[in-house]
Amino acid sequence: MASRRPYRRESEERRRDxxxxxxxxxxxxxxxxxxTVRxxxxxxxxxxxxxxxxxxxxxxxxRVAYHRLMEQMTADSAAVLQDGPEDATARLANFVVASVSPPVADPVAVGLWAAFVHDVRRDTEMRHVHTTNYLSFRNMLQGLIAALPRAVNDRQLLCDAIACNGVIDGLWLEGSILPEAxxxxxIASIALTSVGAILNVNLVAAYQPDRTTP
Amino acid sequence: MASRRPYRRESEERRRDxxxxxxxxxxxxxxxxxxTVRxxxxxxxxxxxxxxxxxxxxxxxxRVAYHRLMEQMTADSAAVLQDGPEDATARLANFVVASVSPPVADPVAVGLWAAFVHDVRRDTEMRHVHTTNYLSFRNMLQGLIAALPRAVNDRQLLCDAIACNGVIDGLWLEGSILPEAxxxxxIASIALTSVGAILNVNLVAAYQPDRTTP
DNA sequence: TATCTTGTTATACGGTTGTGTAATTCAACG
DNA sequence: CGTTGAATTACACAACCGTATAACAAGATA
Incomplete structure (x- = not known):
């Protein structure tokens, strides 16, 4: 006699989302x-x-959820490059600050990311997603570094990108896990200083806080 | 009638370990x-x-297992400082390289560490363990930096330690998760270069590979 | 309004989880 | 050598897990 629970039919995309x-x-x-499933x-x-x-x-x-998470994180990082300044040094500075500030740097995001680390190591498909997004982020960074007014060869450029990516990731991690510390x-200030020191560029002076929301 | 499984009595310490x-x-x-328990x-x-x-x-x-893990990781890092060179710059260089090389940097160790990140955020006691060990590592690093032959104030010293710790953590992470990349x-070379750049010290030249195992 | 497709619910099943409790057997002691 | 205490095993239990399958109903179609 108990009636079934009423429901609405939704699109596949909506339900999956x-x-x-x-x-x-x-x-x-x-x-x-x-x-859990329930x-x-x-x-x-x-x-x-x-x-x-x-x-x-x-x-x-x-797997799909992890894919979605990584897409979102990469998109959040890339979004900073829209509507930013045109000066190459200023663009890099803004990108660095955004990468170690909310919403990219966030306790919840780190917890989420960490939850999948083990599966990334084990599952081929998830590792592929991770690698793709890691390289995507690093290439974005490398592009910004390459646009700086300084002369370095390709080999040096790659090393710079890896190093700067390391600083950013490390500070992102620590600032997110222990925000009260x-x-x-x-963190943003230190990120600017150290990335600047690695690249031998004054990023602190070039940093232009977002003016699109006055 | 089935006989019970035979066993030996062990000390509490042994069993807990x-x-x-x-x-x-x-x-x-x-x-x-x-x-699982079983x-x-x-x-x-x-x-x-x-x-x-x-x-x-x-x-x-x-909780106890996490505590043990963190103790071990900190001890592995500190072990490098034993039997090392006496020159301050060389000591720092060796410490940096060791922190981004096996056994400290290791896919299994990272997976293990990541598995507890969520609980660290949630559980007060685990967060305390994390904070303690993080600061312990950073203080070790700060001590090595303070011993360098250069003049900086305390505020600058702290920032340097945070920044260098960030580079090390970031490279540790990436090198461990994607070793084939x-x-x-x-990674070790980049770590030396970038930490050196942040501190304005030539660590590459100062690095002395371990000679205790010829 | 009647029909059909299929998105959605309902229910069942075997296996596993962490935990509580009683029965054993080891090893030390008198 | 017998006794005793406690380390260890054995077993039971309710709750929960992911999965499989069948019944239902919502909404488009005609």
Whole structure:
């Protein structure tokens, strides 16, 4: 006699998006083990069975969710380059600061990212996603460095990109995991100084805070 | 009629050590979800019930295991400073290289470390362990930097330590997760160059490879 | 309004999880 | 050598996991 739960039919894209978002939400809140099939479905407002209708397995959903997360993080970084200054040094400075500031640097984002590290090492497909996004970010950085008014060969340029990427990643990590251990703006300031020192360029002076939101 | 499994009584310390080691082993191999009570006990050569005899809960064991892991990683870093050269610049150079080389930099170690990041954010006690070890490492680094023959104030010294720590952590991370993306020694070389650039010291020239194992 | 497709729910199943409790057997002690 | 205490095993239990399958109903089509 009990009537079935009423529902609405949604587009495949919408449902997949909702399920992926719900999965990432739960991983961010409670770690990988909190993102169970039932919890994900509940968060997305559907019943558990629907997950297997849109994803061949939970592992499939996990992979897709990781893909989505990495896309988002790379897009957040790239967004800074839109509507920025034209001066090459200023562009690099803004990019560096953005990479170690919210929303890119964020405790939740780091927790989310870390949750997948082990799977990245194990799963070929996930490792491919990771490599692609890592190189994408580094190439963005390398492009900005190459545009600087200084003369270096290709070999040196690559080393510079790796080194600067290292500083950024390290500060991103520490600032996100232990935000209370640093004063506001301290990480950004240190990032500018050290990347500038590696490239022998004054990034502190070139940095132009965002003026698009007055 | 079935006889019970024979066993030997061991000291509390030995049993706790075995269980912790087994737990870390399993997390390294298969992620946090692989370290179940039964799997840990099996790996340690005991039955599952024994875990609850030495640890009040599985969460308790997890915390202790994380503590042990961090102690080990810090100890590995500090070990480099034993039996090293006396010259301050050379000591720093050796420390930097060791921090981004095996066994400190290692895919398994990173996977292990990442598995606990989420819990660190959530659990107060684990966050305390993390903070302690992070500051311990950074202070070691700061001590090495302070010994360099150059004049800087305390404020600058702290910033230098944070920055250098950032480079090291970032390169440690990338070199460990994507070891095949770099040539042998490339990460170490870049680490020396960039830390040297930040501190305005020639670390490449000062680096003295270990001569204790000819 | 009647029909059909399929998105969605409902339910069942075997396996696994962490935990609680009682039964054993080891090893030290008198 | 018998006794005793506790380290260890054995077992039970409820909750939860991911998956499979069948029944239903929503909404487009005619």
């Amino acid at each position: 909702d399920l992926i978002a719900a999965a990432l939400d739960l991983v961010a809140e409670g770690g990988l083990h909190a993102a 919890a994900i479905a509940d968060r997305a407002g559907v019943t558990p069975g629907l997950i297997r209708h849109y994803f061949s397995s939970k592992e499939d959903l996990t 640093f004063e506001p703006g301290e | 075995d269980l912790i080691a087994a737990a870390l082993d399993l997390v390294a191999e298969g992620g946090l979800h692989a370290a 799997a840990i006990a099996d790996r340690a050569g005991v039955t599952p019930g024994l875990i609850r005899h030495y640890f009040s809960s599985k969460e308790d064991l997890t 770099f040539e042998p020694g490339e």
